[in-house]
Amino acid sequence: MSELRACAEYDENLSALLDGELSEEREAEVRGHVAACPHCAPRLEALRRVDRLLAAAPAPPLPSDLRARLGARIAAEPGRRQPRIRRPRLRRFGPPALGFAAAAAAALALYLGVRGGETPLGAGAPARQIAQTAPAMPLELEDISAEDLAIVLEIETVEDLEVIANLDLLVRLVAAVEAEAG
Amino acid sequence: MDPTGDDRNQGASGGLESSAEASLRVVDPDVRLMLAFRDGDAAGFDSLFQRWASPLLRYLERMLRDATAAEDLVQEAFLRVHRARERYTPDARFSTWLYRIATNLALNELRRPRRRDPHQSIDEEGTVQLVADASPIDEVAHARRLGEAALRELEALPERQRAALWLTAVEGLAYSEVAVALDVSEKAVKALVHRGRSALAAKLQQGV
Numbered sequence: 530m531s532e533l534r535a536c537a538e539y540d541e542n543l544s545a546l547l548d549g550e551l552s553e554e555r556e557a558e559v560r561g562h563v564a565a566c567p568h569c570a571p572r573l574e575a576l577r578r579v580d581r582l583l584a585a586a587p588a589p590p591l592p593s594d595l596r597a598r599l600g601a602r603i604a605a606e607p608g609r610r611q612p613r614i615r616r617p618r619l620r621r622f623g624p625p626a627l628g629f630a631a632a633a634a635a636a637l638a639l640y641l642g643v644r645g646g647e648t649p650l651g652a653g654a655p656a657r658q659i660a661q662t663a664p665a666m667p668l669e670l671e672d673i674s675a676e677d678l679a680i681v682l683e684i685e686t687v688e689d690l691e692v693i694a695n696l697d698l699l700v701r702l703v704a705a706v707e708a709e710a711g
Numbered sequence: 712m713d714p715t716g717d718d719r720n721q722g723a724s725g726g727l728e729s730s731a732e733a734s735l736r737v738v739d740p741d742v743r744l745m746l747a748f749r750d751g752d753a754a755g756f757d758s759l760f761q762r763w764a765s766p767l768l769r770y771l772e773r774m775l776r777d778a779t780a781a782e783d784l785v786q787e788a789f790l791r792v793h794r795a796r797e798r799y800t801p802d803a804r805f806s807t808w809l810y811r812i813a814t815n816l817a818l819n820e821l822r823r824p825r826r827r828d829p830h831q832s833i834d835e836e837g838t839v840q841l842v843a844d845a846s847p848i849d850e851v852a853h854a855r856r857l858g859e860a861a862l863r864e865l866e867a868l869p870e871r872q873r874a875a876l877w878l879t880a881v882e883g884l885a886y887s888e889v890a891v892a893l894d895v896s897e898k899a900v901k902a903l904v905h906r907g908r909s910a911l912a913a914k915l916q917q918g919v
Binding site for chain 1: 766768769786790862865879908916
């Protein structure tokens with residue numbers, strides 16, 4: 530009976546022994562008991578077997594798209610800067626800016642025509658004709674991709690377009706169009 | 712450090728001693744990756760995901776018994792790591808922090824009222840399977856069935872026993888780290904691990 534009581538006192542330490550959580554002194558004591566105890570030796574082995582079986586359990590395969598799905602969730606986090614042109618900025622100027630917008634659309638129409646191999650007005654068409662035609666064309670600034678607008682404005686990247694606070698480049702573009710028309 | 716974004720365990724104690732805190736930067740490569748990520752190196756986050764997504768998925772599957780839910784929580788755990796990057800300061804190994812986030816997510820998920828109780832059917836299946844496996848045909852198949860039975864019995868343990876035993880016996884966390892992950896004392900971890908391990912040992916001995 531006293532032997533069983535001793536075993537009960539050691540029992541929780543058997544797990545701690547397996548987990549390397551005992552002090553050196555306590556570990557030596559527990560190992561000494563186990564070595565001499567007909568109850569605790571098989572008990573320790575049974576506990577160790579549990580660990581072996583659990584550790585041998587197959588790991589579930591990691592879905593190949595899990596990182597991409599996480600990336601999408603991260604990108605959708607509120608407050609994250611979207612690398613997209615904020616189109617409403619081009620409208621802040623109101624009616625006085627409409628002429629700029631029309632001219633930019635005209636320039637873009639010319640650019641797109643040349644780039645696409647189509648020349649609706651001809652690459653060398655007079656700028657005034659372009660400017661007059663542009664407002665009636667289906668192209669509007671809101672429909673223009675940021676990439677195309679960036680190219681027309683001769684800037685390096687779409688991100689650069691976002692930092693145009695005063696539309697200086699657009700103004701210069703319009704001036705160029707008007708000079709050619711004149 | 713707010714490790715979880717979860718309000719259930721605010722005021723948790725159990726962090727490592729301050730003398731150990733400084734050494735974390737040196738001894739834990741994952742802490743270094745996280746610090747690099749905090750400082751703007753996105754590759755640090757990718758490396759942490761590659762290193763820890765699989766073990767985390769394995770742990771969460773054991774906790775939730777639901778592969779789809781486990782995948783969702785792996786994403787959620789890393790999302791929280793991502794969100795926390797700017798205020799990250801290491802006061803434990805990175806894995807301890809990550810497992811704490813994951814454990815809280817898992818425990819919250821298990822407490823959701825709409826979630827069905829998975830214990831019932833698993834307990835019944837597991838018991839039947841163990842008895843049926845009493846006459847193994849060959850060693851490999853027998854070992855596989857034993858492993859599956861052990862997992863089923865693990866999954867039938869109370870949540871914290873399950874978590875403590877898995878993190879200790881399989882993932883190799885120290886009791887002090889499991890204590891942080893589960894927000895309990897080291898003494899409690901010692902008891903949880905032993906009770907869980909004893910229960911599994913008894914079940915496996917009954918069945919074989």
